[in-house]
Amino acid sequence: MTDIETVPRVPASAEAAPSSTYWYGQESADRRTRSKAVLEALRVYRAAEMAMRRRTRESMSMGENELLVLRYLLRDPSRGVRPGELTRYLGLSTASTTAILDRLERSGHLTRVANPTDRRSVFVRATERAHVEVRQTLGNMHDRMLAAVIDMSPEESGAVVAFLQRMSEAVDGVAVESEAHPSS
Numbered sequence: 001m002t003d004i005e006t007v008p009r010v011p012a013s014a015e016a017a018p019s020s021t022y023w024y025g026q027e028s029a030d031r032r033t034r035s036k037a038v039l040e041a042l043r044v045y046r047a048a049e050m051a052m053r054r055r056t057r058e059s060m061s062m063g064e065n066e067l068l069v070l071r072y073l074l075r076d077p078s079r080g081v082r083p084g085e086l087t088r089y090l091g092l093s094t095a096s097t098t099a100i101l102d103r104l105e106r107s108g109h110l111t112r113v114a115n116p117t118d119r120r121s122v123f124v125r126a127t128e129r130a131h132v133e134v135r136q137t138l139g140n141m142h143d144r145m146l147a148a149v150i151d152m153s154p155e156e157s158g159a160v161v162a163f164l165q166r167m168s169e170a171v172d173g174v175a176v177e178s179e180a181h182p183s184s
Contacts, residue, residue, distance in 0.1 A: 042167065052141060059137055061107075065090055065100050070109060070134060073126040080115065080123035109133070 057067060069086055087097040101124060104110040109130040115121040152160070 038163075056137055056141075060133060063100075065092070065096075066104055066109075069100055069104060069124075070126055070130055073110065073124065074131065074134060077126060077131070081125070082115075082121060083124055086124065104130075 053064070053067070057063060060067065062070075068090060072086065072089055073081055083097055083101060084094075086101070087094055090097060090100075092100075101110065101112070105112065108127055110124055110126050112122045112124055115123055149157070149160075
């Protein structure tokens with residue numbers, strides 16, 4: 001046994017780096033400030049969106065996956081959606097998807113109808129009740145969101161869309177990278 005204390009060593013480059021560069025690297029102060037402001041605004045938006053989703057779930061007495069199913073079905077109400085498609089969309093097991101569909105059917109938010117071309121399969125459709133409830137619950141929020149962006153110039157809209165696409169790719173890439181580098 002030795003009397004040497006084993007404390008993890010921080011690399012010299014990290015010791016010398018000021019704390020303001022912890023997440024944002026050695027970019028110029030101006031670029032770093034602008035980047036931090038954008039990322040902070042995105043964090044604030046995400047927190048507001050998560051709070052809105054929680055309030056929506058509570059007001060509709062539903063879980064996140066039930067709301068995702070309704071939103072998926074309401075995107076194109078005329079389209080026939082099979083339960084297997086919802087299973088893939090949600091990334092859940094067949095049994096979990098079936099339980100969600102059963103709850104939504106019992107609550108009157110969806111119906112299962114026979115596939116007219118293949119009687120062995122069914123389509124899942126949102127009911128008129130689901131349409132009305134979603135419109136009542138989310139209509140005001142969608143109006144407010146539209147009002148926030150409707151007067152954007154084409155350049156502003158293009159910049160926001162490009163930014164959100166880049167952020168989506170950056171975030172989606174994280175899971176791929178961690179899978180590609182399994183921990184030892």
